[in-house]
Amino acid sequence: MRLLLTVGFLSGLSGMSAEAAPPPPTPRPSVAAPTPAGAGPVYLVGGELHLGDGTIIKDSVIAMDRGVFTVVGGPEARTRLPAGATLIDARTRMITPGLFAADTQLGLVEIDLEASTRDDGKATEHPIRAAHDAASGLNAASSLIPVQAVEGITSAAVAPTGGLVSGQVAIIDLVHDDHRGLVAKPRVATAAHYGQTHAGSRAATLALLREVLADARSFPARRAAFERAQSRPLSAHPLDLEALQPILRGQAVLTLHADRASDILAALDLAAEFKLRLAIVGGAEAWKVADELARAEVPVIVQPTQNLPGSFDSMGARLDNAALLHRAGVPVVLAILGGVHNLRNLTQEAGIAVANGLPWEAALTAVTLGPARAYGVERTHGSIAVGKVANLVVWSDDPFELSSAAMQVYVRGALVPQVTRQTLLRDRYRDLQQFTHKRN
Amino acid sequence: MTAAGKTYARADLLVEGSKIAAVGVDLPVPAGATVIDLGGKTLTPGIIDTHSHIGVYAAPGLVGHSDGNEATMPNTAGVRAGDAYFPQDPQIDRARAGGVTTMQILPGSANLFGGRSVTVRLLPGARSVSDARFPGAPEGLKMACGENPKRTYGSKSGPSTRMGNVAGYRDAFQRASEYRRSWTKYQKDLSEWTAKKNAPKPDPPPPTKAKSGGDRSDEPDKLEEPTPPARDFALETLVGVLRGEILVHNHCYRADEMSLMLELAATYDFKIRSFHHATEAYKIADRLAAADTAASVWADWWGFKAEALDGIRENAALLTQAGARAIIHSDSAHGIQRLNQEAAKAMFAGRRAGLTVTDDQALRWITANPAWALGVADQTGTLEPGKLADLVVWSGDPFSVYSVAEQVFIAGELVYARGKLEPRTDFELGYLPDDLGAAQGPK
Numbered sequence: 001m002r003l004l005l006t007v008g009f010l011s012g013l014s015g016m017s018a019e020a021a022p023p024p025p026t027p028r029p030s031v032a033a034p035t036p037a038g039a040g041p042v043y044l045v046g047g048e049l050h051l052g053d054g055t056i057i058k059d060s061v062i063a064m065d066r067g068v069f070t071v072v073g074g075p076e077a078r079t080r081l082p083a084g085a086t087l088i089d090a091r092t093r094m095i096t097p098g099l100f101a102a103d104t105q106l107g108l109v110e111i112d113l114e115a116s117t118r119d120d121g122k123a124t125e126h127p128i129r130a131a132h133d134a135a136s137g138l139n140a141a142s143s144l145i146p147v148q149a150v151e152g153i154t155s156a157a158v159a160p161t162g163g164l165v166s167g168q169v170a171i172i173d174l175v176h177d178d179h180r181g182l183v184a185k186p187r188v189a190t191a192a193h194y195g196q197t198h199a200g201s202r203a204a205t206l207a208l209l210r211e212v213l214a215d216a217r218s219f220p221a222r223r224a225a226f227e228r229a230q231s232r233p234l235s236a237h238p239l240d241l242e243a244l245q246p247i248l249r250g251q252a253v254l255t256l257h258a259d260r261a262s263d264i265l266a267a268l269d270l271a272a273e274f275k276l277r278l279a280i281v282g283g284a285e286a287w288k289v290a291d292e293l294a295r296a297e298v299p300v301i302v303q304p305t306q307n308l309p310g311s312f313d314s315m316g317a318r319l320d321n322a323a324l325l326h327r328a329g330v331p332v333v334l335a336i337l338g339g340v341h342n343l344r345n346l347t348q349e350a351g352i353a354v355a356n357g358l359p360w361e362a363a364l365t366a367v368t369l370g371p372a373r374a375y376g377v378e379r380t381h382g383s384i385a386v387g388k389v390a391n392l393v394v395w396s397d398d399p400f401e402l403s404s405a406a407m408q409v410y411v412r413g414a415l416v417p418q419v420t421r422q423t424l425l426r427d428r429y430r431d432l433q434q435f436t437h438k439r440n
Numbered sequence: 441m442t443a444a445g446k447t448y449a450r451a452d453l454l455v456e457g458s459k460i461a462a463v464g465v466d467l468p469v470p471a472g473a474t475v476i477d478l479g480g481k482t483l484t485p486g487i488i489d490t491h492s493h494i495g496v497y498a499a500p501g502l503v504g505h506s507d508g509n510e511a512t513m514p515n516t517a518g519v520r521a522g523d524a525y526f527p528q529d530p531q532i533d534r535a536r537a538g539g540v541t542t543m544q545i546l547p548g549s550a551n552l553f554g555g556r557s558v559t560v561r562l563l564p565g566a567r568s569v570s571d572a573r574f575p576g577a578p579e580g581l582k583m584a585c586g587e588n589p590k591r592t593y594g595s596k597s598g599p600s601t602r603m604g605n606v607a608g609y610r611d612a613f614q615r616a617s618e619y620r621r622s623w624t625k626y627q628k629d630l631s632e633w634t635a636k637k638n639a640p641k642p643d644p645p646p647p648t649k650a651k652s653g654g655d656r657s658d659e660p661d662k663l664e665e666p667t668p669p670a671r672d673f674a675l676e677t678l679v680g681v682l683r684g685e686i687l688v689h690n691h692c693y694r695a696d697e698m699s700l701m702l703e704l705a706a707t708y709d710f711k712i713r714s715f716h717h718a719t720e721a722y723k724i725a726d727r728l729a730a731a732d733t734a735a736s737v738w739a740d741w742w743g744f745k746a747e748a749l750d751g752i753r754e755n756a757a758l759l760t761q762a763g764a765r766a767i768i769h770s771d772s773a774h775g776i777q778r779l780n781q782e783a784a785k786a787m788f789a790g791r792r793a794g795l796t797v798t799d800d801q802a803l804r805w806i807t808a809n810p811a812w813a814l815g816v817a818d819q820t821g822t823l824e825p826g827k828l829a830d831l832v833v834w835s836g837d838p839f840s841v842y843s844v845a846e847q848v849f850i851a852g853e854l855v856y857a858r859g860k861l862e863p864r865t866d867f868e869l870g871y872l873p874d875d876l877g878a879a880q881g882p883k
Contacts, residue, residue, distance in 0.1 A: 110743070111743060111744070111745060111746055111749060112743070112744040112745065113587070113591075113744060113745040113746070114745070114746055144743065305774055305777075305778075306774075307534060307774075307777075308499050308530070308531060308534060308773055308774065309499050309500050309530055309867075309868065309871075310499055310500055310501055311500045311501060312500055314500075315500075315868075315871045315872070316871075316872060340743070341741070341742055341743040341744065342740055342741070342742075344740075345740070348781065348785070348841055351841030351842060352778075352841060354841075354842065355841065355842045355843070355844060400841055401840060401841055401842075402781060402784040402785055402788055402839060402840065402841050403784070403788050403839070403840075405788075405792055422742075422751075422752045422753070425750055425752050426722075426752050426754045426758070426793060429722050429723045429758065430758065430793075432723075432724075432725060432726045432762065436726070
């Protein structure tokens with residue numbers, strides 16, 4: 001075989017092109033050219049708009065500009081759009097707020113079993129890691145971010161893992177590769193794990209948690225004494241005690257993982273004792289103590305499909321947990337617990353919750369405004385309202401239905417390109433003949 | 441929806457005994473037949489999962505329940521999942537409520553050769569695996585590629601690399617070939633010996649001078665009975681594979697590794713019935729089709745380890761497009777409860793990417809194709825006369841997130857009816873307040 005390599009002459013290549021492998025199929029074109037975050041205005045008209053708080057507006061009008069909603073209303077709001085503006089026709093489509101993934105390690109974990117790609121847990125024997133801050137370890141270039149974003153996830157709570165007090169939770173908007181911009185709000189919550197987490201005993205776990213909170217409460221007044229080494233030993237490092245101040249002042253939330261009904265009650269007592277804003281994560285048996293949770297107005301973040309007695313802490317796990325909690329008046333949040341790769345299945349989880357008794361609009365709130373409220377970021381996130389961050393999805397149909405697709409996803413007012421590492425792989429291998437051509 | 445190419449908008453299905461007797465429109469009602477009106481519902485074959493560890497990793501996940509991986513040496517081809525299957529695992533009930541009628545219980549993937557699988561039916565009231573075993577189903581052999589054996593044995597006896605993995609398979613199949621040869625030789629020797637022993641004796645030769653008092657061992661035609669080779673149950677499993685009697689189920693993610701395994705199988709002249717997980721199967725869909733090897737895949741799992749990084753949602757659809765046999769499996773006591781939804785996700789992802797996947801094809805991913813992979817396609821997997829009446833009645837379209845299994849039949853027997861007949865294994869009795877009459881929590 002002879003092969004002539006010609007550089008710089010197109011004619012030298014033209015003879016080969018007829019037999020060369022066909023070019024890989026081009027990816028499905030995105031619905032419109034991507035707009036950089038915070039850039040020019042976008043106008044969506046005609047869609048059935050579900051605000052996220054239970055309100056529905058038919059034939060809606062939405063304007064987004066510089067990353068926030070500037071107009072939200074019914075057909076009458078058309079008069080507030082500038083003359084000659086290019087309108088995106090969303091008739092026959094359903095529009096919802098971008099979905100909010102309420103318990104993730106997105107941006108902290110690329111491959112679960114590869115420790116070198118993980119920054120979610122601080123490797124230390126000490127169970128108190130309150131100062132371990134998710135926001136400072138995030139990777140906006142993670143391939144996982146677009147995979148979730150193209151299917152409608154626009155915000156996520158990113159929580160550290162491990163230990164008794166794992167660290168500080170950050171809220172992110174899913175803007176891929178924007179390292180400066182990824183974090184919407186750092187340190188909105190302190191994540192902790194109750195149950196048999198410390199010293200092989202619930203009593204020991206609770207005792208340490210109370211001791212740490214008590215030390216944290218008295219620490220600001222004793223800091224000077226501590227610096228002069230005139231303090232008794234503290235139960236945690238001063239930086240960890242500092243990091244707990246926002247939850248003691250009610251400025252941030254304590255997210256406590258607990259499944260067993262008795263653990264949830266212990267968490268409620270702890271929150272009352274220290275006047276904490278609490279959210280329960282997991283809550284497999286929360287339905288058993290729904291009335292107490294409702295009275296305390298404590299949100300519960302559950303995964304609807306978790307119906308197995310995977311341990312003796314979740315013997316009461318059931319598919320209608322979310323429905324029972326909602327009926328009792330508990331602010332329920334739906335989530336893929338501790339997920340990273342398939343947060344996109346949040347829509348399926350919501351659909352399953354609906355199939356098991358949760359009203360549809362309540363399920364939508366539970367994946368949008370509900371998580372925003374649970375983390376105290378509802379002023380900026382979770383629903384479609386003037387002034388809020390313009391995170392929004394235009395769906396082909398009912399967003400929870402498996403046949404439905406996110407047609408357009410906007411994060412901070414910018415359209416997300418419908419391209420991910422996965423669509424690139426798919427298109428590369430769509431036609432296998434190109435790999436066998438002239439070989440074999 | 442028959443999963444046999446035909447979907448009826450309205451149809452009747454006649455069950456006689458354990459089997460489907462007829463399928464069609466406006467079938468005559470035989471005298472004495474019970475008529476169940478399923479107006480507005482959807483009927484499909486029972487769902488079949490090629491990959492489950494229910495019963496060998498029973499819930500709750502207690503130390504005492506961990507029976508899925510005999511992770512003591514890389515080749516445990518001689519162990520059998522059926523010997524560890526716990527029929528009181530509450531996960532069985534949840535799977536049945538999801539429309540699953542048959543599942544293959546596999547040993548885990550810690551070992552190069554994990555052991556033999558067992559295919560079971562999700563019949564309530566099984567007191568041992570024998571009550572659950574699918575009659576006539578062949579056994580499978582669980583093999584594992586890639587990271588898991590490396591991780592399990594890397595700091596022990598090895599293998600610690602993919603090189604070591606493949607050397608382990610090669611070594612085992614070489615020994616199995618030799619083991620088979622030694623048995624073949626023994627059987628040949630035995631039949632020759634038997635023939636000689638039974639052959640009519642010629643007249644005894646005239647007496648000669650006895651050397652030591654007429655000892656009979658001096659008879660010149662006396663042949664010693666051949667001794668059988670020592671029996672080795674691990675090698676026996678592999679010989680079963682070489683003979684095509686035991687079906688190979690190979691946990692393998694990457695396209696390059698699956699290709700190597702197909703080459704190894706060709707070298708030793710056996711078939712790999714199905715790759716499992718196969719997140720990169722779409723990269724070699726043509727090779728899988730040519731080898732007639734199925735791929736049991738997830739709808740969308742990916743990224744949890746390096747070898748799973750390239751998983752995509754269109755995997756099953758691309759396999760189907762290439763003419764390969766795609767299967768949606770669970771490997772999860774959660775996923776097994778909604779394989780219909782997992783198939784739906786894979787189907788709609790394929791359609792959104794412009795691939796053609798019919799409802800019937802997607803249904804075959806969780807019925808007819810797994811039936812083939814388990815070697816029971818002649819008995820179940822489609823709604824056709826002569827097949828077992830393994831049936832699911834869905835509240836609506838089985839590919840809708842809102843649909844649930846309302847009734848499940850196994851071999852003609854109603855084994856689940858939502859809200860009415862929800863069998864529970866022994867394990868859960870007494871743990872829920874309702875059982876003990878306490879009015880705790882909302883009903």
